[in-house]
Amino acid sequence: MKKIISALFICVALIVGVSYAQVLKHQTITPTVHALIGEIGGRTYQNHGLNANFGFIDTKDGVILIDSGASYQGAQLIDQEIQKIAKKKVKWVINTGSQDHRWLGNDYFSSQGAQIIALSRTVKTQQSLAIAQMDSLRPALKERLDKTKPTHAKEALMKDDHELTLGGVVVQLKYLDHAHFAGDIVVYLPGDNILFSGDHIYIDRILGVLPQSDASRWLQAFSKIEAMKPKVIIPGHGSVTNMTKAKQDTGDYLNFLVSGCKKYADEMAGVEAAVKNLAKAPAFERLANFNDLHLGNVSRTYLKLESQ
Numbered sequence: 186m187k188k189i190i191s192a193l194f195i196c197v198a199l200i201v202g203v204s205y206a207q208v209l210k211h212q213t214i215t216p217t218v219h220a221l222i223g224e225i226g227g228r229t230y231q232n233h234g235l236n237a238n239f240g241f242i243d244t245k246d247g248v249i250l251i252d253s254g255a256s257y258q259g260a261q262l263i264d265q266e267i268q269k270i271a272k273k274k275v276k277w278v279i280n281t282g283s284q285d286h287r288w289l290g291n292d293y294f295s296s297q298g299a300q301i302i303a304l305s306r307t308v309k310t311q312q313s314l315a316i317a318q319m320d321s322l323r324p325a326l327k328e329r330l331d332k333t334k335p336t337h338a339k340e341a342l343m344k345d346d347h348e349l350t351l352g353g354v355v356v357q358l359k360y361l362d363h364a365h366f367a368g369d370i371v372v373y374l375p376g377d378n379i380l381f382s383g384d385h386i387y388i389d390r391i392l393g394v395l396p397q398s399d400a401s402r403w404l405q406a407f408s409k410i411e412a413m414k415p416k417v418i419i420p421g422h423g424s425v426t427n428m429t430k431a432k433q434d435t436g437d438y439l440n441f442l443v444s445g446c447k448k449y450a451d452e453m454a455g456v457e458a459a460v461k462n463l464a465k466a467p468a469f470e471r472l473a474n475f476n477d478l479h480l481g482n483v484s485r486t487y488l489k490l491e492s493q
């Protein structure tokens with residue numbers, strides 16, 4: 186009987202271990218800077234809506250976390266992963282944006298005593314989207330969304346550029362332009378030349394131009410990142426990368442969308458013409474989710490350009 190119980194225990198541990206390993210993969214960037222890499226597909230019950238990347242910096246005074254996950258329970262998973270490595274409390278949480286996985290775990294970390302840090306323009310977008318994001322997460326996450334309470338930075342930062350020293354580490358928060366969502370920022374570590382790009386950069390998968398995105402301004406934000414010349418980029422989605430690969434998977438695709446659609450928008454050719462003529466994008470068909478997102482990306486890029 187004892188043998189059966191211990192065999193069962195091992196089985197359960199393996200299953201839990203496997204499903205957990207699929208949620209976030211840890212990657213050491215430097216002895217103190219770490220990435221937690223999520224899946225590149227959609228939000229599912231199994232991945233807790235953590236289909237994105239997160240990062241943390243292990244400082245002498247506590248951990249700085251970049252983005253808090255899509256739910257209270259997802260935030261607990263992020264914290265468990267951090268505790269395996271840093272074994273220190275998360276003291277600061279920086280939100281790079283307002284898509285669900287960037288901030289809906291704030292309440293968990295705030296209940297653990299962490300300070301939430303965000304720009305006021307980011308908080309404004311979070312506030313305007315909170316109800317809709319909770320509603321759209323519920324069908325996928327079910328009871329795994331329980332306990333999630335949209336929570337924002339108490340004192341949002343008013344300027345677009347901030348340099349903070351947290352636990353002796355210099356951290357820059359930079360708003361570049363209206364990209365994936367209004368108010369998205371990047372977090373830059375000048376000491377290590379490492380960039381947490383948030384949803385400005387997608388690697389291995391096609392990016393999503395959503396109704397609230399602005400592809401032209403996103404492309405401008407991307408050029409500002411290029412000018413920063415970061416050595417290592419922890420992207421919003423996909424593998425840890427460098428500027429060359431970021432250009433191939435994100436910058437060049439944004440350029441394809443914007444310059445391609447601009448031609449049709451200038452001629453007022455109509456969205457159907459733009460979608461028909463830009464449906465094939467051989468350089469980007471290798472990227473995951475291409476078939477699901479590309480045509481919608483073209484159509485939303487076109488409509489935005491036509492309305493400007």
Ligand SMILES: [Zn+2]
Pocket residue numbers: 237284286384421422
């Ligand atoms: Zn995202």
